Amino acid sequence: MTESTVKIQGLSKNFEDKTALDNLSLEVAKGELFGLLGPNGAGKTTTINILCGLVKPTSGSAQVCGYDVQKETQKVKELIGVCPQETAIYPYLSGAENLELFGNLHGMNRKVLKERSDMLLTKLGLKADAKRLTSKYSGGMKRRLSLTLALIHNPQVLFLDEPTVAMDPQSRHAVWDFIRDEKNHDKTVILTTHYMEEAEELCDRIGIIDQGKLIALGTPKELIAKGQVKNLEELFIKLTGRTMREES
Amino acid sequence: MKLQRISALTEKELKKTIREPAVLFMIFIFPIIFVFAFGASFGGVGSSQTVTYNVGVVNMDGANSLNASQILITTLSNTKILNIHVYSNDQTARNDLSQGIVQAVMIIPTDFSQSLASYQAAPNDPSEWTNATVSLYLDQGSLVATQAIPPIIQQALMSVAGHSQQSIQSPFSVQTASLVEVETRSAFDLIAPGMFTFASIFLIMMVAQSFTQDRENGMMKRIRISPTTSTEFITSQVVSYMCIALIQAVLVFGMTYALGFRPDIGLSSYLFAFVLVLIFSLSNVGFGLITATISKSASAATGLSFLFVMPQLFLGTFVGASLSSSAQVAGRFVPSFYVTNALTSLFLRGAAFTSPSILLDLAVVSVSCVAILAVGIVLYSKRYKI
Numbered sequence: 001m002t003e004s005t006v007k008i009q010g011l012s013k014n015f016e017d018k019t020a021l022d023n024l025s026l027e028v029a030k031g032e033l034f035g036l037l038g039p040n041g042a043g044k045t046t047t048i049n050i051l052c053g054l055v056k057p058t059s060g061s062a063q064v065c066g067y068d069v070q071k072e073t074q075k076v077k078e079l080i081g082v083c084p085q086e087t088a089i090y091p092y093l094s095g096a097e098n099l100e101l102f103g104n105l106h107g108m109n110r111k112v113l114k115e116r117s118d119m120l121l122t123k124l125g126l127k128a129d130a131k132r133l134t135s136k137y138s139g140g141m142k143r144r145l146s147l148t149l150a151l152i153h154n155p156q157v158l159f160l161d162e163p164t165v166a167m168d169p170q171s172r173h174a175v176w177d178f179i180r181d182e183k184n185h186d187k188t189v190i191l192t193t194h195y196m197e198e199a200e201e202l203c204d205r206i207g208i209i210d211q212g213k214l215i216a217l218g219t220p221k222e223l224i225a226k227g228q229v230k231n232l233e234e235l236f237i238k239l240t241g242r243t244m245r246e247e248s
Numbered sequence: 249m250k251l252q253r254i255s256a257l258t259e260k261e262l263k264k265t266i267r268e269p270a271v272l273f274m275i276f277i278f279p280i281i282f283v284f285a286f287g288a289s290f291g292g293v294g295s296s297q298t299v300t301y302n303v304g305v306v307n308m309d310g311a312n313s314l315n316a317s318q319i320l321i322t323t324l325s326n327t328k329i330l331n332i333h334v335y336s337n338d339q340t341a342r343n344d345l346s347q348g349i350v351q352a353v354m355i356i357p358t359d360f361s362q363s364l365a366s367y368q369a370a371p372n373d374p375s376e377w378t379n380a381t382v383s384l385y386l387d388q389g390s391l392v393a394t395q396a397i398p399p400i401i402q403q404a405l406m407s408v409a410g411h412s413q414q415s416i417q418s419p420f421s422v423q424t425a426s427l428v429e430v431e432t433r434s435a436f437d438l439i440a441p442g443m444f445t446f447a448s449i450f451l452i453m454m455v456a457q458s459f460t461q462d463r464e465n466g467m468m469k470r471i472r473i474s475p476t477t478s479t480e481f482i483t484s485q486v487v488s489y490m491c492i493a494l495i496q497a498v499l500v501f502g503m504t505y506a507l508g509f510r511p512d513i514g515l516s517s518y519l520f521a522f523v524l525v526l527i528f529s530l531s532n533v534g535f536g537l538i539t540a541t542i543s544k545s546a547s548a549a550t551g552l553s554f555l556f557v558m559p560q561l562f563l564g565t566f567v568g569a570s571l572s573s574s575a576q577v578a579g580r581f582v583p584s585f586y587v588t589n590a591l592t593s594l595f596l597r598g599a600a601f602t603s604p605s606i607l608l609d610l611a612v613v614s615v616s617c618v619a620i621l622a623v624g625i626v627l628y629s630k631r632y633k634i
Contacts, residue, residue: 053473054472077474078475080473082470084466086466087466088467088469089467090264092264097260101260102474104253104255105253105476107475
């Protein structure tokens with residue numbers, strides 16, 4: 001493996017009566033599109049939250065671009081872009097104003113911010129509605145704008161937490177194209193999803209977690225071949241005895 | 249601390265205030281409507297008009313050569329604050345009182361002139377006086393009438409006695425200067441200082457709603473993922489709400505001015521008043537944060553904010569003047585009391601902003617508001633990361 005951008009070592013997280021992560025270790029290389037798969041409650045979002053510095057792990061450590069997420073959180077925040085699972089945008093601002101706000105929070109130069117904002121809005125088909133208040137946007141438009149907010153400052157590492165959940169097929173394919181494009185620009189992307197076809201379509205490597213444990217790791221082809229199954233969905237059922245969409 | 253982040257977040261918060269109809273109403277439109285309603289009800293719209301009260305007089309005095317009752321009626325009429333309506337019997341007068349046609353009925357007793365004559369005969373020997381009681385019936389439905397009319401009549405009675413006493417030696421002149429001074433102040437003038445305090449109090453609700461909403465819709469998380477520090481975020485919130493408080497104060501002042509509130513003070517005193525309101529807004533941000541800490545949702549925050557809004561409102565603004573003495577003592581535990589008190593001293597009592605009482609109020613407001621803000625920040629940060 002080449003240089004690791006994200007390094008997780010023995011990461012565990014216990015909430016009051018539940019183990020969300022159980023000794024998770026993995027590495028993601030620079031420029032890699034890594035898929036973190038698992039059913040709801042498997043520990044995907046907890047992993048992302050720890051990598052963003054939002055949640056403290058019970059034990060273990062994690063580095064992003066060589067910076068410890070607990071000790072050098074501020075530095076990590078400058079390098080990452082996060083699209084959270086929920087559609088988080090300000091409804092009383094326009095699409096362009098939302099982007100301008102988050103660009104300013106990342107300390108971007110005004111000219112660069114304007115250019116990047118225009119580019120992102122155009123790529124995700126929001127340019128025509130850039131000046132409308134986002135409260136008037138459709139659900140798909142809101143999700144796409146939420147994604148652009150994670151990318152406005154051109155981060156080196158992208159955490160996309162269920163970026164296409166509740167999206168119509170057209171929006172989903174637009175987002176897939178966009179994610180591929182980001183990867184082609186040497187970005188490291190960690191994508192969490194419970195859509196198997198999304199993972200197969202996009203990811204270089206996949207880690208399947210269940211009940212906080214990493215139960216499989218490899219390229220989609222490797223995993224399918226190793227498990228002697230037709231697709232990732234079958235592999236997951238074989239490994240866990242449950243389907244991907246069941247609550248764990 | 250990066251100014252770019254603070255100004256971006258401040259701008260966002262101000263846009264929210266203008267663009268969210270509910271926030272716009274609560275922060276700006278409601279105070280203006282409220283001031284207008286009070287001004288139109290208790291003050292003179294557009295100028296400092298004289299407030300007058302209709303007083304019915306039933307004169308039962310068996311007048312002697314002094315004709316003291318007529319002197320009393322003339323004295324009351326001369327105050328220009330009272331419109332005197334003379335009734336032939338007290339039943340008709342009290343009927344009009346019950347219907348709100350007059351705000352008070354004064355019954356001059358049969359021995360009024362005799363009483364005055366006995367006083368004149370032996371002004372230094374009370375045992376020689378014939379005591380007479382003037383009965384006064386007040387419109388209990390009018391708070392202003394019950395408070396304003398009795399002292400005016402009391403002063404007129406004293407004036408009548410003084411006038412009669414002096415007439416033996418020199419032509420009298422009725423001295424009613426103090427009454428004339430009273431008439432220039434409407435009930436609205438008296439409550440106007442509290443209006444400045446009143447408007448800012450609703451920031452508590454806005455702050456609480458804003459923080460809980462941002463938590464609910466994931467925006468707080470999104471900001472925490474950005475490089476924005478908690479100091480930058482809190483600074484932006486405090487600056488935003490101080491800007492809003494300043495705009496509120498300007499709007500409220502504009503409205504009170506239009507409704508006839510024209511305190512005779514200099515520019516520096518006005519600036520001091522605005523500074524005081526700005527400092528006061530810190531406590532409202534603090535109370536808002538405390539409310540947001542204990543509220544699980546934005547709707548809960550709306551309700552719970554009244555835990556802090558009501559005491560600040562009832563004990564510390566213009567409403568406080570009408571409360572019981574114990575409630576007024578309780579008012580000393582809320583910052584709004586000191587703000588209103590300082591503004592009243594400044595606007596109505598004519599005190600300079602450098603006077604000891606105002607500086608004491610300023611000190612109490614500054615210390616308490618900063619302390620409340622600090623408590624709010626600590627509690628919120630402990631429960632929810634900023």
